[in-house]
Amino acid sequence: MDVVGYCVALACILVAAMPNCLDATTVDPATVAFPPVRPSRPYGSPLPVGHEMQLGYQRESDGPVTEYTEDLHPQDFWDKHVSIKKPAVLRGHKNDEAAFKVWTDDYLRTTYADQHVRVELKQENRSFGAWRMTLPAFLDRYKKENIYAVTVLPEAMRHEVKVPTPLLCGTYRKYLQELNLWIGYTGTRSVVHYDADHNIHCLLAGRKDFIMIDREYEYKLGFGRRPGYVGSGFSKMNPDKVDVVKFPGVFDVPWTHATLNPGDCIFIPGGYIHQVRGYGRTMSETLLFTPFEEDFELGNCTADDLKYTTLKDVEIYWTYLGGDSDIEMGYMNPLLLRNLMIQSLTEQQKKSMSLKTFISFFFETTSGQAQGDPVQIYKTYVDVNGTGAVTADDFAALSLANLKEIARGMDASAVSRKLAELKDTRPDAKTEL
Missing domain, CATH: 1.10.238 (Recoverin; domain 1)
Structure with a gap:
C-alpha cells in the first residue's frame, strides 16, 4: 500500500469514525477485501504500521482455515478438529436446510409473529445491556437502528433448522447445549473474544469475516482476568482501531481467516479466540456443544443416522419457549x-x-x-x-x-434475567443484563 492508500485507510477510521469505510450501507459487501493486506509504513511516518487500524492490518494472515466441501463424518470431525481444537469451514453445509431457503424477513415476520428475541447493540460492547423485542418489531427496525438480535432460537423455529452432520452420531449428542440466532445489518462486529463451548456457526444470509487466533496468544491481546468459574473471555482492545502502542504484542500474534457466505458453517473450538464482522443483511445460527473430557464414542453410526435431521428431533438443554420474558443464554451443561x-x-x-x-x-x-x-x-x-x-x-x-x-x-456468568422490552435505542432505554 502506498502513502495515499495508507492515509485513506486511516481517514476512513479517524474521520468517518467507522470500523471500515467499506462497512457503509451504500457499499456492496462483495467489494470488501478480506483478509486485509498489511500496509507498508509511509516514508517518514512516526506511526507504527497498523496503528489505529482494524485488527488484521498489523500482521498478515497465515492462511485460510481448513475447508471442506463435502459432509464431514462425526469420527473425522473428532479426530481432525474437535479433539485438537482446530477450526474448520464447512462450505455449503446448510444449502438444503428449510431455514436457509425460506427465512426472509417477511416470512419470519408473519410465521413467528408471537416470538421474542434478545437484542443488543450492533457493535458488541459488553459494558452495555440487552433488551427483549418481538421478532416482527425487531425486523421492522434493525436496518435503521443500532440493534442486533443475539438470542436463543425460539423452540417454535427449531423444526426448520437441521443438525450439522458432524454432530449426528456419537458422544456429541449428549452435549448439545444451546442454539442461538443472530440477525443484523451491515456494520455488526464482535469484540475479540473466546467462548467456553464449542460451536458451529452457520450463515443463512449475508457475509461474515472471521479472524481466528489460538488461545496461547491471549496474553498478547489485552484479555482481562476472569474468575475461575467463567469459561469465556474478551479483550479490552478495540478491534476497529487497534492501539499498537498499548498492545504491541499484536504484531506477534499469528492468525488464520475465513469468510462465510450463505450456506457455509465454521467450527469454532471452545476457548479459541476469534473476531467477527458482518456485511449486508446477516442471519446466522450457532449450535453450541460442551467440551467433554470423556473419550469420544461413535457408536453404531449408520448412513440412516447421518440423514437430514431437524433440531426438534434432538435434545438441546437450554431452549426458549415463545412468550417467556426470561431468555436463558450461557449456562453450563x-x-x-x-x-x-x-x-x-x-x-x-x-x-x-x-x-x-x-x-x-x-x-x-x-x-x-x-x-x-x-x-x-x-x-x-x-x-x-x-x-x-x-x-x-x-x-x-x-x-x-x-x-x-x-x-x-x-452460573453467574450466564444471561438469565428477565429483559425489559425495548421501546427505543437511546442510552437511557437500555436494561442491564
Whole structure:
C-alpha cells in the first residue's frame, strides 16, 4: 500500500469514525477485501504500521482455515478438529436446510409473529445491556437502528433448522447445549473474544469475516482476568482501531481467516479466540456443544443416522419457549454439572455430600460469584430424598429439571434475567443484563 492508500485507510477510521469505510450501507459487501493486506509504513511516518487500524492490518494472515466441501463424518470431525481444537469451514453445509431457503424477513415476520428475541447493540460492547423485542418489531427496525438480535432460537423455529452432520452420531449428542440466532445489518462486529463451548456457526444470509487466533496468544491481546468459574473471555482492545502502542504484542500474534457466505458453517473450538464482522443483511445460527473430557464414542453410526435431521428431533438443554420474558443464554451443561458434583465426592474421598460440603463446593466452583442461595438449592434440588447425605448414585438419579435449577443458581456468568422490552435505542432505554 502506498502513502495515499495508507492515509485513506486511516481517514476512513479517524474521520468517518467507522470500523471500515467499506462497512457503509451504500457499499456492496462483495467489494470488501478480506483478509486485509498489511500496509507498508509511509516514508517518514512516526506511526507504527497498523496503528489505529482494524485488527488484521498489523500482521498478515497465515492462511485460510481448513475447508471442506463435502459432509464431514462425526469420527473425522473428532479426530481432525474437535479433539485438537482446530477450526474448520464447512462450505455449503446448510444449502438444503428449510431455514436457509425460506427465512426472509417477511416470512419470519408473519410465521413467528408471537416470538421474542434478545437484542443488543450492533457493535458488541459488553459494558452495555440487552433488551427483549418481538421478532416482527425487531425486523421492522434493525436496518435503521443500532440493534442486533443475539438470542436463543425460539423452540417454535427449531423444526426448520437441521443438525450439522458432524454432530449426528456419537458422544456429541449428549452435549448439545444451546442454539442461538443472530440477525443484523451491515456494520455488526464482535469484540475479540473466546467462548467456553464449542460451536458451529452457520450463515443463512449475508457475509461474515472471521479472524481466528489460538488461545496461547491471549496474553498478547489485552484479555482481562476472569474468575475461575467463567469459561469465556474478551479483550479490552478495540478491534476497529487497534492501539499498537498499548498492545504491541499484536504484531506477534499469528492468525488464520475465513469468510462465510450463505450456506457455509465454521467450527469454532471452545476457548479459541476469534473476531467477527458482518456485511449486508446477516442471519446466522450457532449450535453450541460442551467440551467433554470423556473419550469420544461413535457408536453404531449408520448412513440412516447421518440423514437430514431437524433440531426438534434432538435434545438441546437450554431452549426458549415463545412468550417467556426470561431468555436463558450461557449456562453450563447440566450433565457436566452432575459430573462435577460426583467428581468432587471422589476427590474428597467422601461417600456422600452434606449441606456443609455442598456449600463449600458451591462457592469454590463459582468463586463466590453465584446468584443463588446454596442452602435453598441443596434442600430443594440436590437432596431430593431429604437424607442430608447425597451419594454419587443420588447425583446420577437427579432429573434434568433439577440439574438445570442448580445450574441457574450457580452460573453467574450466564444471561438469565428477565429483559425489559425495548421501546427505543437511546442510552437511557437500555436494561442491564
